[in-house]
Amino acid sequence: MTAVDDRQTKMMRENVPFAGVLGVEVVSSGRDEVRARVEWRPERCTAGGVLHGGVIMSLADTTGATCAVQNLPEGASGTTTIESKTNFLRAVRDGYAEAVSRPLHAGRTVVVIETDVTDAAGRPVAKVLQTQAVLRG
Amino acid sequence: MTAVDDRQTKMMRENVPFAGVLGVEVVSSGRDEVRARVEWRPERCTAGGVLHGGVIMSLADTTGATCAVQNLPEGASGTTTIESKTNFLRAVRDGYAEAVSRPLHAGRTVVVIETDVTDAAGRPVAKVLQTQAVLRG
Amino acid sequence: MTAVDDRQTKMMRENVPFAGVLGVEVVSSGRDEVRARVEWRPERCTAGGVLHGGVIMSLADTTGATCAVQNLPEGASGTTTIESKTNFLRAVRDGYAEAVSRPLHAGRTVVVIETDVTDAAGRPVAKVLQTQAVLRG
């Protein structure tokens, strides 16, 4: 298990307030890959002690956006999520969910990000594909 | 603006702990339609004071699941989200986001839920289509 | 059952050659709604005499693009599909599949189209949400 990067985590939470509420911890962040996790906790669950699907989608949207902004074309000022689709593969009942986002396509108008979410044992939890629009000016 | 239903909100938060962290308030809940909202607040935002996409997806997943369990076939014990796709149409910068979930298809093995999210002015914010698997036993 | 519009069908097939191979017949085409269908035929099926999912997605993509180009902002030259997601609700074993596409959002950079596919009895067959990028120049 890789360690959490406290400095990167602090930066993300300052930039994205909801990441703090959600408890996102950044493991690493670079152009090719952004990795972060959220610990399982009772208050982050849906019924039955299962980590809420919204937590997993929020985590993936956060790592996805963080990856997208590092893959912008020259002259771009930011990104906004156009659409996001998640396939849920396995419930998380303890440990944590870890998301790793990678650029699938970095174009002039859109960036497509692929995110794999796994549990603490490394088993697939969810797969997310999302499109970020490139903002200018 | 319709009022929040305090009793339904309390029930949902007891059943789905993350709905409390997220600040979900239930407006109404029935077999044909489940309606709930989350207020805009700084701590629920991504960069730039925009309500985080994860908040919107979490809200919609919560109303969607609540709608799905009211549309189960006989003998079913619950549902689990298989997949969810969101198209984001407009940023929310104040007021609230309100989700209304309706059953598009209620079958023996899956329930498909359509969720429309609007802002306080009633403008479209997001459209979500998700599939819930029917659990038995 | 509404009639097929032979002139519109001919125009679409001239513009979109694959629509001819697929057997798309246009019922009506306007800014607010584009309606077209494909007849069930053995050669359009997957195993078991069920209309192929690809036929349904191709039909919806064709009506969706036709609707999108009628909802372009000033100065735009065309559209290209960024992403498309289909929920399949019912198999088509005879008659035809009819798609109706409507604009859900027409912005400066993207147009989002919602398409409902029904069978000859009017029962829901599929629901498609797709994003079209606005091309310029």
Added chain:
Amino acid sequence: MTAVDDRQTKMMRENVPFAGVLGVEVVSSGRDEVRARVEWRPERCTAGGVLHGGVIMSLADTTGATCAVQNLPEGASGTTTIESKTNFLRAVRDGYAEAVSRPLHAGRTVVVIETDVTDAAGRPVAKVLQTQAVLRG
């Protein structure tokens, strides 16, 4: 460029009639990976000489289903596509589109298939994630 497998192609077209209309050619087919392609031709295009998005989705749906049936749990009789989502990454204007489908998750009730579509130069054309329901009896 790998060769087309004529025997497998013939089998697929006998089983899935629309694969013949579409011109699907199977390269290889196994439990871990199904690979097939469709040649670019004018009659398979949308406006502007671009291979129709429906052709790409139909190809991917065909390889995806072929992969899913090879990953069924014991006692299952077949599959049916519940949902499919495609991100389009690049237009195909010549050569061919080749799809390779792999199982992302093979469960008791659903099989999730990931399909990558590339052009003749091996560049990414589309990414498809789809869910197949497991049929019994």
